[in-house]
Amino acid sequence: MGLPRPLMRALAGRPVVVDGQVLDTETQWMLRLQKLLREPPAETLPFPEARAAILRQSRLVGGQQPIGLVRDLQVPGAEDEIPARLYVPRSQVASPRPSSLLFFVHGGGMMYGDLDSHDALCRFLAERADVRVLSIDYRLAPEHRFPAAVDDCWASFQWVSEYAEQLGVDPERIAVGGDSAGGYLSAVTAIRAAEAGLPLRYQLLIYPLTNMAEKSDSRRIFGEGFFLTTTFMDLAESSYLHEHHDRRDPTISVYFHEKFPPNLAPAFVATAGFDPLRDEGEAYAQLLAEHGVEVEMERYPSFIHGFANIVGVGRANRAAMEQIAVRLKRALT
Numbered sequence: 001m002g003l004p005r006p007l008m009r010a011l012a013g014r015p016v017v018v019d020g021q022v023l024d025t026e027t028q029w030m031l032r033l034q035k036l037l038r039e040p041p042a043e044t045l046p047f048p049e050a051r052a053a054i055l056r057q058s059r060l061v062g063g064q065q066p067i068g069l070v071r072d073l074q075v076p077g078a079e080d081e082i083p084a085r086l087y088v089p090r091s092q093v094a095s096p097r098p099s100s101l102l103f104f105v106h107g108g109g110m111m112y113g114d115l116d117s118h119d120a121l122c123r124f125l126a127e128r129a130d131v132r133v134l135s136i137d138y139r140l141a142p143e144h145r146f147p148a149a150v151d152d153c154w155a156s157f158q159w160v161s162e163y164a165e166q167l168g169v170d171p172e173r174i175a176v177g178g179d180s181a182g183g184y185l186s187a188v189t190a191i192r193a194a195e196a197g198l199p200l201r202y203q204l205l206i207y208p209l210t211n212m213a214e215k216s217d218s219r220r221i222f223g224e225g226f227f228l229t230t231t232f233m234d235l236a237e238s239s240y241l242h243e244h245h246d247r248r249d250p251t252i253s254v255y256f257h258e259k260f261p262p263n264l265a266p267a268f269v270a271t272a273g274f275d276p277l278r279d280e281g282e283a284y285a286q287l288l289a290e291h292g293v294e295v296e297m298e299r300y301p302s303f304i305h306g307f308a309n310i311v312g313v314g315r316a317n318r319a320a321m322e323q324i325a326v327r328l329k330r331a332l333t
Contacts, residue, residue, distance in 0.1 A: 001026060001313035019221055021273040024302035026314040030061075031227065031304075042112060043232040047142075054112045062120025063312015067127060068093040075136065076159045078151030083137040085115045086167060087126040100173035100332035102126075102204065103160055104135040105189070107180030109236030110149050111141045121179075121321075124311045128325030131332055132169055134160060138185070142239040149240075150251060153185045154192050161198045173332050175202035176265075179308045180277065181236070183208025187254045187284070194261035202331040203267035206308050206324070208281050211255040212237050213247035216279035226274045228305035233276065255284050259291070266294035268327055273301035296327075
């Protein structure tokens with residue numbers, strides 16, 4: 001991933017143009033490397049092996065990110081305590097002043113991912129946005145189906161709001177955010193916080209899953225060949241939901257909210273051009289705007305689903321995450 005760009009372009013092959021967008025050269029090269037190394041897709045493996053593969057891949061692309069301080073914690077979930085990890089940027093380790101906080105919810109289709117799979121991203125955001133980050137390890141499907149993940153996120157967010165000062169955090173400067181499934185769970189948590197009257201400053205929704213009831217054009221166009229596949233998404237939904245669940249339930253598909261609480265936190269929605277979830281993420285941003293919620297949306301047209309984790313190799317994805325971190329810092333300052 002550190003090769004000179006002309007050489008990488010030659011090795012990656014002819015430029016890929018789909019839906020009027022050109023795939024990023026580094027991303028194309030990485031996808032080709034995955035094929036050359038015969039790396040099996042996670043969705044083709046049994047759950048234990050798939051989770052180990054996701055962790056290994058995340059560590060490869062995340063790299064070693066500096067951080068001031070890391071503390072492993074146990075925080076309340078819906079039924080029992082769940083693991084969590086607090087990241088303190090170097091600028092705040094010795095500071096007595098309360099800081100802002102990002103309550104982070106990892107992605108992975110509600111069935112993969114943990115504190116370690118998103119460790120590099122949390123470190124990166126903490127340092128670049130100069131914000132404390134609390135990452136939570138909610139219960140996963142299929143062992144724990146809906147609404148276990150939703151309820152764990154809500155229970156732990158309530159605890160963070162109540163005990164913010166013990167974490168060195170200003171309770172009026174808390175954001176919630178996550179990637180993919182974590183974006184979905186973050187959106188639900190933000191809505192519940194507004195309904196309960198709990199302070200929340202910002203939503204950071206990175207290529208969020210918002211609609212499990214309908215198949216958008218981007219799901220059809222990009223369902224094969226760009227990391228996140230139709231098979232993965234189908235497995236995620238069947239593992240997370242029972243057949244009797246209504247996929248238009250707004251706690252399952254946030255896009256089907258007919259009304260939002262008036263004090264819902266402002267949101268930033270990031271999407272990727274070559275992502276099956278692109279259209280539903282952008283549709284949710286438009287829905288928020290139509291209901292008077294302050295929202296910004298940006299499409300990163302040359303990237304694939306998962307680009308947020310690629311902060312340790314290459315240049316383009318890391319630069320995009322630098323921009324997103326700046327937005328987060330500005331929102332919480």
